[in-house]
Amino acid sequence: MNETVSENTILDNILIVLVGTTHPGNIGAVARAMKTMGLRRLHLVNPKRFPCAEATAxxxxxxxxxxxxxxxxxxxxxxxDCQWVVGTSARIRGIRWPELAIRECGEQTVAMAGNGQVALVFGREHSGLTNEELDLCHAVMRIPTNPAYRSLNLASAVQIAAYEIRMALPDEQTAEPTTPISSDADAISVSEREGLYRHLEESLQEIGYYDPEKPKKLMRRLRRFFNRANPDRSELNILRGILSAAQKAARRAPDPPKCKDALRPTGR
Structure with missing residues (x-):
């Protein structure tokens, strides 16, 4: 069933998240960039200095x-409380996450914000987001720039992303803020998704499939798999039920499996 979602609701469901911002002036400039495009909600993770007069100026x-x-x-x-998260990165990394073009990111952000809270995450001025922080995201967005000089000011990057979000709002919302968007009340939040990953890691250890001392990239690959699948709440409950059953079976086993036994080829 469709429901009418106002422009204000969509924009209020979009968070801009800044991680480890070192220069307080950049926080103020980001706030200005957000307001020009109608975005209001700013989350700061470990800013070096805030509040600060320079940010206000x-x-x-x-x-x-x-x-x-x-x-x-x-x-x-x-x-x-977010149901969909996009990280930003200017660097080419060895690890691959699902990628969105900037225009596609704006369109998907608006579509997902009709159903719940979404976030665009921007990293530190000089080093960006860590791989572990990007693991929390459903996808990575890159802003196309001059290959010989890729560096964008933090506020400029937010301004470009906010502009694409604004342009993705349906035309009729400019004057009359209504648009039909499918309801997805069963979408899961980041905290629920992280709970699944903790449960999955514990279960894999108990059945002898995962050795935390030699993790390699297993959990990261599983994260990417489930992020792409984007399970809803009922599917999440099924998955966690299966994991709980596997844990109970492993605990009842007279000789719990070791990781090396579980990963040994069977010869078939």
Missing amino acids: RAAGADDVLYAARVFDALPLALA
């Missing part, structure tokens, strides 16, 4: 966005 009239910003000690806490 650079906000240039977007004080309401700045003063409403919430500060968190860790990224998972900032994303806890």
Whole structure:
């Protein structure tokens, strides 16, 4: 069944998350960039200095966005209630995450925000997001730039992303904020998804399939698999039920399997 979702609801469901921002002026400039495109919700993870007069000065009239910003000690806490998360990266990395073009990211962000909270995550000015932080994201978004000079100011990157979000709003919302969007009340949050991954890791250890001392890339690959599948709440409950049953069976076994036995080829 479709329901009418207002532009304000969509924009209020979109979080801009800044991780480890070192320059307070950049926080103010980001608040200004957000307000020009109608975004209001700013989450800060371990900013070096905030609140700060320089941030207020650079906000240039977007004080309401700045003063409403919430500060968190860790990224998972900032994303806890989000159902869809996109990280940003300018670097080419050895690890591959699902990628979205900037325009596609704007369109998907608007579509997903009709159903619940979503977040765009921006990293540190000089080093960006860590691989572990990107593991929390469903996809990675890159802004196309000059290959010879890829560096974008943090506020500029947010401005471009916010513009694409604004452009993705249906035309009729510009004057009359209504658009039909499918309801997805069963979408799971980041905290629920992280609970699944913890349960999965514990279960794999108990059945002898996963050795935390030699993790390689197993959990990261499983994260990517489930992020692509994007299970809803009923599917999540099925998965966790299967994991719980596997744990109970492993605990009843007279000789619990060792990791090396579980991974040994069977010869078939």
